Amino acid sequence: MRTRIHHIVFTPGATGEDHLSFIADAEVQVDGNRIVYAGEAAAAPRFEAEETIDGDGCLCMPGLVNLHTHTPMTFLRGAGEDMVLDDWLHKAIFPLEKQWDEELIRTATDLGCMEMLRFGTTAFNDMYFFTDIMAQAVRQNGMRAMLGHGIVDFDESCKDMVEGVEMAEKWNHAANDRIRFSLAPHSEGATTPKLLTKVVETAKRLGLPIHIHVSETEFDVKGCWRRRGVTPPAYLEQLGVLDLPVIAAHCVWCDERDIKIFYKHGVTIAHNPISNLKIASGVAPIAKMLKAGCKVALGTDGVASNNNLNLWEEIKLMPLLQKGITLNPTVVTPAQTLAAATVEGAKALGYDDLGLLQPGYLADLILLNLNTPNMTPATDLESNLIYAAQGSDVRLTMVDGKVLYHDGLFTTLNPDELLQKAREGSKEMHRRLERGGVTNA
Numbered sequence: 001m002r003t004r005i006h007h008i009v010f011t012p013g014a015t016g017e018d019h020l021s022f023i024a025d026a027e028v029q030v031d032g033n034r035i036v037y038a039g040e041a042a043a044a045p046r047f048e049a050e051e052t053i054d055g056d057g058c059l060c061m062p063g064l065v066n067l068h069t070h071t072p073m074t075f076l077r078g079a080g081e082d083m084v085l086d087d088w089l090h091k092a093i094f095p096l097e098k099q100w101d102e103e104l105i106r107t108a109t110d111l112g113c114m115e116m117l118r119f120g121t122t123a124f125n126d127m128y129f130f131t132d133i134m135a136q137a138v139r140q141n142g143m144r145a146m147l148g149h150g151i152v153d154f155d156e157s158c159k160d161m162v163e164g165v166e167m168a169e170k171w172n173h174a175a176n177d178r179i180r181f182s183l184a185p186h187s188e189g190a191t192t193p194k195l196l197t198k199v200v201e202t203a204k205r206l207g208l209p210i211h212i213h214v215s216e217t218e219f220d221v222k223g224c225w226r227r228r229g230v231t232p233p234a235y236l237e238q239l240g241v242l243d244l245p246v247i248a249a250h251c252v253w254c255d256e257r258d259i260k261i262f263y264k265h266g267v268t269i270a271h272n273p274i275s276n277l278k279i280a281s282g283v284a285p286i287a288k289m290l291k292a293g294c295k296v297a298l299g300t301d302g303v304a305s306n307n308n309l310n311l312w313e314e315i316k317l318m319p320l321l322q323k324g325i326t327l328n329p330t331v332v333t334p335a336q337t338l339a340a341a342t343v344e345g346a347k348a349l350g351y352d353d354l355g356l357l358q359p360g361y362l363a364d365l366i367l368l369n370l371n372t373p374n375m376t377p378a379t380d381l382e383s384n385l386i387y388a389a390q391g392s393d394v395r396l397t398m399v400d401g402k403v404l405y406h407d408g409l410f411t412t413l414n415p416d417e418l419l420q421k422a423r424e425g426s427k428e429m430h431r432r433l434e435r436g437g438v439t440n441a
């Protein structure tokens with residue numbers, strides 16, 4: 001499909017400059033899944049479009065990348081509210097997670113994808129179970145995703161790794177390369193050194209990145225000191241994990257030495273400010289990390305600790321929290337924040353042609369309504385984008401050159417049917433739990 005989007009305000013995204021740049025009357029041309037032109041309407045070359053989208057004065061910008069989530073946890077929205085982490089996991093989350101089956105996972109994944117598309121997220125990085133079903137959902141609903149089977153292994157058997165490797169071999173680069181896979185050992189505390197060593201060997205052999213939770217809570221870090229005699233980042237460095245491309249989720253409890261380790265190895269920190277606040281894990285030292293030259297991207301984490309997949313909330317909170325804890329209003333700029341929500345995530349997923357709107361880049365883009373009370377006046381559009389925009393301002397979401405959401409309509413998902421199935425499915429999980437049934441163990 002050849003698509004022209006005109007009557008738009010345009011930003012190429014966070015290109016590395018101090019400030020975001022905008023063009024008032026612009027046009028974007030998409031051929032297949034690639035952008036072929038993005039810039040001033042007056043300078044646009046002739047283009048025979050099969051589909052023309054009137055942007056109606058919206059801002060055309062790169063789609064958001066959610067760099068850490070557990071998508072099917074949409075069904076666990078509201079489970080175990082206001083509990084301490086250990087109780088939350090063992091009394092609320094794990095018992096419900098034992099009730100999953102393939103059909104429920106499929107619906108819960110589609111529900112999460114629908115929510116992300118509605119709020120302008122075009123790609124996500126996920127760690128969960130039933131990744132075969134999740135990949136089938138993503139293949140059909142049109143999103144871009146990196147999936148990883150969560151590997152939890154407290155004994156030395158490493159048997160939980162088998163499925164992760166099998167799924168990666170089956171699905172990596174599937175669906176026109178919209179689907180990629182990582183190896184996803186859950187965390188230092190939920191794995192053994194033997195397992196992590198095997199993960200490193202296998203990831204090297206298969207060319208896969210690693211997705212892992214790192215230093216999420218003070219408890220995690222104290223436990224790592226006790227078990228390994230070092231911090232989690234130092235431990236991962238010792239085992240060679242950081243020699244691979246790594247997405248490290250959370251990184252809340254990190255000291256200067258940890259930050260140096262992240263910088264040295266080019267680790268991407270997936271920052272989940274809302275989840276970290278909700279579970280009372282703390283606030284990651286993102287301003288320090290950015291100052292040290294670390295790569296930082298944004299994630300929502302699973303819905304059970306958020307309670308939604310609307311990345312605009314993280315976009316606003318990331319700079320605010322850093323200003324609050326450093327008592328310095330100059331830290332974390334709008335450009336750094338938008339980079340964390342788009343191009344840094346895209347790079348961490350292994351794409352060097354995603355996250356900016358430039359010729360040759362993949363056509364993952366959104367249209368954001370500027371004609372709303374909260375976006376008026378646009379005296380400073382880049383600050384509006386970070387501090388005033390709402391997820392519900394997104395009017396169109398395109399992934400890989402295909403429109404998946406436009407003004408309330410989804411092209412690959414049926415919202416009425418899906419919401420009904422999701423309500424029933426979630427009830428069914430709770431019924432199974434009450435009956436004491438365990439279906440996936």
Ligand SMILES: [Zn+2]
Pocket residue numbers: 068069070213249301302
């Ligand atoms: Zn997580």
